[in-house]
Amino acid sequence: MAVVYNPKAEPSLHRGAHIPNDVLTRLKKHRLGKPFHLVSAGYAESWQGHYTKRDALGEHIVIYCAAGKGFLETAHGTWDITPGMFLVCFAGKPHTYGADTATPWTIYWSHFSGTVSDEFITLAGLDERMPVITVSDHGAVTARFSEMLSLFTGDVSIAHTLHAGTMLSSIFTALACGRTPSAAFDMGSIVTYMQRRIRGNITLDECASLSGMSKYHFVRLFRKHTGYAPVDYFIRMKVQHSCVLLADVRKKxxxxxxxxxxxxxxxxxxxFTRIMGVSPRAYRKRLS
Structure with a gap:
């Protein structure tokens, strides 16, 4: 697989998770994982200089543009990508995508595969000639992607990765029904707020105020969506971000x-040790 990308491209904020190879191997053989499973997922904000060109890839890619602009180019055409657009790069096919120079995009993304992954894409009305669709409910889609990422914060068990896969498959099935999932509780805006404060701190009062709910009601709904209390979720988000930073051996x-x-x-x-099970130093050694 030949790939060209811009190594200097840096988003203002990035969260990403890759399923470990041993878990991925088990998923591919699992009765529930073999049909449809995630390989990786992430979020990148204002990704200045982002550019990727591939001859092919062994899995499909989905990208959801939450803000800014970008582009997609395949053998069938070129598309300008704007907020609310959902695109697919097909496995085994050449593709190029990247951020707009003046207004770089903010994106959620995921790589996925499985024996029925093609069927989910087709069900949503997407194909190689038209790999882009506009989504009507931004909050619902960002909530699904945020939930997907939250399932990788500190736990990459088979159960968690399978559940994360259902977040993505539910977007495809909702698109097939001509709608996006209900988002009465706007999880996406809360998580975006947390992502912007990743270098600092938040309070429960701030988050509850942002949601327009009482603290009690907010905590109950947040825990229902993520499995964690808001502050605990934020701490796990920080730890997941630190995992990305630790991959850069130049950083102390x-x-x-x-x-x-x-x-x-x-x-x-x-x-870090409480959530990841190993110290930051040991985690870094494991990456090498």
Missing amino acids: IIDVARETGYDDQYYFSRV
């Missing part, structure tokens, strides 16, 4: 701690 652990809002390196290490 104290710098990673500060970039995720922790002035005390040792406190950061304790929080």
